[in-house]
Ligand SMILES: [Zn+2]
């Protein structure tokens with residue numbers, strides 16, 4: 075990698091590219107900035123780990139939580155091996171058939187207008203993702219860690235992209251897809267480094283910073299449904315969703331899941347919503363379960379209320395499970411192998427057939443989910459009681475979920491699926 079591409083790659087992480095160097099005429103010319111950022115993701119995560127160790131004497135990330143977050147990031151990008159992103163495909167369709175005017179692709183004005191337009195679109199994508207339960211079912215993945223570090227930034231939903239594209243379509247009436255393709259990537263990259271513990275003084279007025287985004291990840295009452303901004307925080311100040319950081323922020327979901335299996339992390343909330351809606355009698359209540367806020371119940375306002383939430387005292391510690399060192403090493407080594415396979419796959423995807431790509435996607439998914447099962451099952455044996463509690467507490471008062479997943483039945487189901495996955499994997503050695 076030349077020094078110029080290192081400089082571009084590093085500045086792309088902070089949305090600090092100039093219009094001159096990042097305006098392109100055709101979509102095909104737009105660099106895959108997110109894919110090219112992998113070395114910076116890894117470098118900054120290692121740096122955070124080392125600085126954290128030196129400052130506090132303990133690791134800021136655990137193997138179980140960190141690997142689950144990175145696995146979610148990998149799963150969320152697997153569809154891109156087969157399709158151009160949903161956001162870009164829909165955008166290009168609207169541009170080709172319905173555009174009203176063509177802003178010049180090589181004008182700095184177009185570039186700045188798109189930066190602000192994409193960020194405004196992101197504010198609404200994000201706000202809807204928190205305020206509409208069926209969209210929250212996807213976005214909760216990003217909030218499901220009780221830690222706040224750079225690995226948390228990678229914990230992304232695979233399903234969210236299938237809904238978020240709608241919010242960017244107004245831009246397609248005037249902005250060329252090539253400029254949109256640059257900013258949709260830069261907006262995402264900017265949100266990586268804000269998952270840290272740095273403060274930035276006066277910049278906090280205009281920009282979304284680690285301090286503001288920490289609040290967004292909090293489960294304290296004052297943090298819920300606040301600070302949706304992507305690059306700019308001004309949208310939250312304008313639309314009344316801004317909250318400054320006050321009491322110590324306790325991170326994660328209001329009812330922590332404390333589970334590490336990739337498909338469970340991605341999909342569990344859909345199942346919960348389905349069960350919740352079945353418990354209601356009227357059609358309108360059933361539909362409202364999906365379309366109103368995640369905390370909504372019949373007779374409550376659109377977003378529900380949080381009176382039943384567990385009280386946050388500020389003394390809560392993130393779940394730090396203890397499990398044997400050899401098993402941790404086993405999981406970590408296998409994870410690194412699959413991470414390498416994933417990286418190589420993205421590097422060589424143009425040379426592989428669709429069926430090979432599909433096979434490799436299944437292989438990566440099965441391996442990640444199997445490693446997650448190993449962690450879940452190990453912890454289930456070691457800490458069965460607290461996991462039982464986490465399961466039965468993770469809904470409104472716990473009643474709905476303990477009916478959905480009676481724990482003995484649940485663990486035997488896990489074992490069966492896990493065994494099935496291992497059998498499949500043994501048929502296809504690496
Ligand atoms: Zn969010």
Ligand SMILES: [Zn+2]
Nearest residue numbers: 216227287291
């Ligand atoms: Zn975040």
